[in-house]
Amino acid sequence: MGSTRARIAIDAMGGDYAPAEIVAGAIRAQAELDVEVILVGDEEQVATALKQHSSQEKLRIVPSEGTIEMHEEPLSGIRRKPKASINVAMDLVKQKQADAVVSAGHSGAAMAAALLRLGRLPGIDRPAIGALFPTMDASKSVLILDVGANVDCRPKFLEQFAVMGSIYSQYVLEVEKPKVGLLNIGEEPCKGNELAIRTHERLEKNPLVNFKGNAEGRDVLSGDFDVIVCDGFVGNILLKFAEGIGEAILQIFKEELPQGLNGLVGTALLKPNLKRVKQRVDHAEHGGCLLLGVDGVCVIGHGSSQAPSVYSAIRLAKEAVEHQVIDRIQSRTTIAASSSQESE
Amino acid sequence: MGSTRARIAIDAMGGDYAPAEIVAGAIRAQAELDVEVILVGDEEQVATALKQHSSQEKLRIVPSEGTIEMHEEPLSGIRRKPKASINVAMDLVKQKQADAVVSAGHSGAAMAAALLRLGRLPGIDRPAIGALFPTMDASKSVLILDVGANVDCRPKFLEQFAVMGSIYSQYVLEVEKPKVGLLNIGEEPCKGNELAIRTHERLEKNPLVNFKGNAEGRDVLSGDFDVIVCDGFVGNILLKFAEGIGEAILQIFKEELPQGLNGLVGTALLKPNLKRVKQRVDHAEHGGCLLLGVDGVCVIGHGSSQAPSVYSAIRLAKEAVEHQVIDRIQSRTTIAASSSQESE
Structure with a gap:
């Protein structure tokens, strides 16, 4: 700088x-x-x-x-x-x-x-868009990537996403050893589509990634993972669904809570607490996505x-600038690239 | 019977x-x-x-x-x-x-x-698992299929899911002309991965399907669609994510609402209203998934x-038995099969 x-x-x-x-x-x-x-x-x-x-x-x-x-x-x-x-x-x-x-x-x-x-x-090979999702643990976010840059991915792309996500999580979010998951439909390594199965094999062997196995849909917000990788098609649908469901649930609360006299009084009393809920759920608090x-x-x-x-x-x-994310990714992915040239 | x-x-x-x-x-x-x-x-x-x-x-x-x-x-x-x-x-x-x-x-x-x-x-060709999701419209569910039976799909599988889902929606949920969407990452027909683009072309031409175009993640719960088709990998992640996010948000409410004296009183007053929210969000109310x-x-x-x-x-x-879902699917898919034999 x-x-x-x-x-x-x-x-x-x-x-x-x-x-x-x-x-x-x-x-x-x-x-x-x-x-x-x-x-x-x-x-x-x-x-x-x-x-x-x-x-x-x-x-x-x-x-x-x-x-x-x-x-x-x-x-x-x-x-x-x-x-x-x-x-x-x-x-x-x-x-x-x-x-x-x-x-x-x-x-x-x-x-x-x-x-x-x-x-x-x-x-x-392919830059990825990373989005921070809030988790059930108020002190913790999870970085999901890719959420839309690459709709058809190869295993090595997802492997690179895992390396970049780990660096971001470690240096910007200050997570000591970021736990990386592969978005999938079951816990076992044999589960999933072809992309997931082949990516699992690569992530298990990658020394730059603290791979914790498959993350199912229900694990995304659990706080058990710091970084979750997926192709941009699934990731984008998940991101927009999360926004939609957040709005839907807030809407349901708006409709149901103030019903009846007790409802009106109760909702008024809860105003500051409801605001805190909104802050924890609202995507505006989480700003934008990173193109890594x-x-x-x-x-x-x-x-x-x-x-x-x-x-x-x-x-x-x-935060990304001050933690020198680009330089750090560059120094690590150069190693990763040379070690994975034999296959894709 | x-x-x-x-x-x-x-x-x-x-x-x-x-x-x-x-x-x-x-x-x-x-x-x-x-x-x-x-x-x-x-x-x-x-x-x-x-x-x-x-x-x-x-x-x-x-x-x-x-x-x-x-x-x-x-x-x-x-x-x-x-x-x-x-x-x-x-x-x-x-x-x-x-x-x-x-x-x-x-x-x-x-x-x-x-x-x-x-x-x-x-x-x-492939049976699909269909799941009913609640929508923002309390009177309406949306049927998502496939949510896990087929991880790697071809366009014609998704086309068949659309036909089966339409029949279920029409006869069991009594939706007159079920609006069918293709889960995708943008509105335009050219958007998405290869599977989505090719499926879009087929759905547009299928006379058995009232196809309304692509449904993005944020449209899933909007109530704008009655049936949404996707491959079982994406669908399963979405289903489990929806369960997870529902639990996460209810958990956040449990943590934040009763804080402070006003919070305690307000929460007590809102007990019946909160129960109604839970009913609208809770997957137990929606039972199981259908294997169609x-x-x-x-x-x-x-x-x-x-x-x-x-x-x-x-x-x-x-409900599926009484509305003769199997017979109705059988009579329609036989037509669909004969009309689409030339391609896959």
């Missing part, structure tokens, strides 16, 4: 509530988190959004032209619009003018831009991110 | 709480549901369990010898122990002495026994089933 404060470039034009909510989250993050946030976007729009705030914080604006729309095919969009906000943000990292990128825009476009502008780390395996820190936020999620996503990026 | 009351053969030896809880659920079901329950199991053990109840219900016992243990390999266990309770129960259906089988024992063994003793329906595609009604209960789940599983079997 050039400076002591992590410099986070944020795609101010990406997301359903851009630029207003992105700017609001960015201002709060710079004020509270000891980071320098760089707003990448349409100069006029971003400046207007900044003026809505009375904050003393000075945020730098780096101008860009256009953005990749949600309906656009990511790769062609990225190529056709070299000055789009996400491309400009990635270039800042590439040119060492920023240490990380945060985007709540088109996630496919963010991935494509990261791959084209920053490139993969040596020894990594590219040569730079990238955080991909939810498209519906508002200021609190933007703030959390910037915090996530800051 | 030989009699007007549905005759349900239950594996009295299968499950963590067999035979006591199985027998307790069976007695209640026969008393309340207008069904005849046949207990298949060790005569002495089942008779002893029956004596614990003062009920006037007379339940028939059909003796069996042994059971398939959870650690046993299903197919070889089924072959080695022809008189095991699950085999004897299946034989009762085969010989038209019963209309359905319910088991909370080894689910792989129940599937293997059903395949070997009852056989597949014509036009069905074999020549007989089979309900596979959760291994940890206690009397209420056993009761619900018997109710599920009764």
Whole structure:
């Protein structure tokens, strides 16, 4: 890093509530988190959004032209619009003018831009998106990867995800010996589809991974695992299902709790406690997802991110920068790559 | 059916709480549901369990010898122990002495026994396990299949699941034109892994299926779909994750709600309302899963089933029998099979 404060470039034009909510989250993050946030976007729009705030914080604006729309095919969009906000943000990292990128825009476009502008780390075939899920243990998260970058995976990809996830868990989450699980439909090594069975064999032999065997669906939130690997198809469905089920259950509580007079009084009395429940369940508290395996820190936020999620996503990026996640992955996966060249 | 009351053969030896809880659920079901329950199991053990109840219900016992243990390999266990309770129960259906089988024992063994003793329906390549999930709409369930019978699927298997699921939804759940979704990671037809993309093409063309496109993870519980198809690997992870997340969230509520004096009072006031929440979320209320595609009604209960789940599983079997699900699947899939012979 050039400076002591992590410099986070944020795609101010990406997301359903851009630029207003992105700017609001960015201002709060710079004020509270000891980071320098760089707003990448349409100069006029971003400046207007900044003026809505009375904050003393000075945020730098780096101008860009256009953005990749949600309906656009990511790769062609990225190529056709070299000055789009996400491309400009990635270039800042590439040119060492920023240490990380945060985007709540088109996630496919963010991935494509990261791959084209920053490139993969040596020894990594496919970058993966890692998401932190809360667990039943309030003090503990579990990192699930991949949650959507790679729909058809090979065993060696999942093995690389396990190595990258372990490093993240160890250095950023400060888990001493991260327990790694393979998402599967049974405990025994012989269980699962072909991908799972072959990945199990590889993980058992990998000295860089503290492999604890298969994790079933019910184990995901138990807190028994620190890192769980899966292909991006299953992982993405799980991530979105978790968001959906969280909302569904909160909705059921909203419908059922205030019924009747006792219900109304009881719900009023429980207001602060219910807020704590929401905090433990709510994905906004967990910010965005990490794109691991590219040569730079990238955080991909939810498209519906508002200021609190933007703030959390910037915090996530800051932590990854300060714990030198990229350098650490690079030094380990180079070893892993050379030891697994004989097979895939 | 030989009699007007549905005759349900239950594996009295299968499950963590067999035979006591199985027998307790069976007695209640026969008393309340207008069904005849046949207990298949060790005569002495089942008779002893029956004596614990003062009920006037007379339940028939059909003796069996042994059971398939959870650690046993299903197919070889089924072959080695022809008189095991699950085999004897299946034989009762085969010989038209019963209309359905319910088991909370080894689910792989129940599937293997059903395949070997009852056989597949014509036009069905692979039977699927269907699970009913509650949705945000209290009046509506969604049928997800497959949740574990087939880990590596072909597009035509998923297409057959869609046909079977539609019939179940239409006739048992009385949904007029069941809306079918394909579990996937995006809305567009081009999204997903190879299996999903090719299945999407087939479902769009199938006149027996009211296909509404891709269902993302967050759509599963929305109530927008009546039937969602997926391969058994993804489906099983989703099912177990849903159970796990339900427990996790209820656990978080238990920890957070009663904190402080207001919390204690509020929680006490909300007791009946919280019970209703639990009922809407709890999987015990939804009984077991259906094995669709074999020549007989089979309900596979959760291994940890206690009397209420056993009761619900018997109710599920009764409904499938009374709505002639097997005959209806048979008459439709024969058409589907002949129309799709050219490709897979």
